[in-house]
Amino acid sequence: MQTENIITRRRAIYGMTALATTGALTLPNPAHADVQQFLSGLTTNPSSSPLADDGNDLFFSFSTGLSSNSLLVDYDFSFKTFLSSVAAILPGKSGNYWLADTLLGGYALRLGSGVTIGSSGTFGNGATLASLTASYGNWNSFGGGFVGLQFQMVDGTHYGWAEIKVLPNYAVRLIRFGYETNPDTAIVTPQFTGPEPNALELLLIGFPAIGLYRLRQKQSKKAS
Secondary structure (H helix, E strand, O other): OOEEOOEEEEEEEEEOOOOOOOEEEEEEOOOEEEEEEEEEEEEEOOOOOOOOOOOEEEEEOOOOOOOOOOOOOOOEOOOOOOOOOEEEEEEOOOOOOOEEEEOOOOOOOEEOOOOOEOOOOEEEEEEEEEEEHHHHHHHHEEEEEEEEEEEEEEEEEEEEEEEEEEEEOEEEEEEEEEEEOOOOOOOOOOOOOOOOOOOOHHHHHOOOHHHHHHHHHHHHHHHO
16 A cells, blocks of 8 residues: 655755764765655565565655555565565666775665765665575664665655664565655665664674674685
8 A cells, every 4th residue: 555655844954973873983075965754654464475576675766755565657666575584775767876885895874963965975786684594684683774865856856764674584674764755865874763773783883794704704715
């Protein structure tokens, strides 16, 4: 069932220092923000087949503000749960990507609040958020966070975010999503709607790519 979302508009000047999930300090570019925000609350369901398009996906569109468990005619991104063992994000259009790690194939980073999403970021298209059978993705500890998004509209490239929660059964709940209406303009992730993850959790979330990379290097050396 399609859900008409509540739209709010906020105008602000961002100039504060933010702590990114990599543990590095990020200085947001001062930007006059015109942010549209949409509420959702929908959740994916485990699909019976890894290839089935059986109404268990979750689609959302920045241009219409709609989110739905049924296929939207024009959507920007979708979330999917495969066999209760993989949570994934997929692009709806060419040129749509997510703020990603640089070591493990472009998997979506799990961001905290106050993180800048813009042209200076590294974007990728690794679909896995979390996986039961392999240590792929940056959301394997489950819980909430933001995905940083880059997508295309008729007037150019836009940046946005989706606040999600990955559940222990690998379902993905889309809490809300928002974007900067001015093209080629950075956006900053807002405060969480629920409890903010503590600092230690965010630091642990931010370093899985480095840890897994080193582990695989050690395993590779032992095998050789």
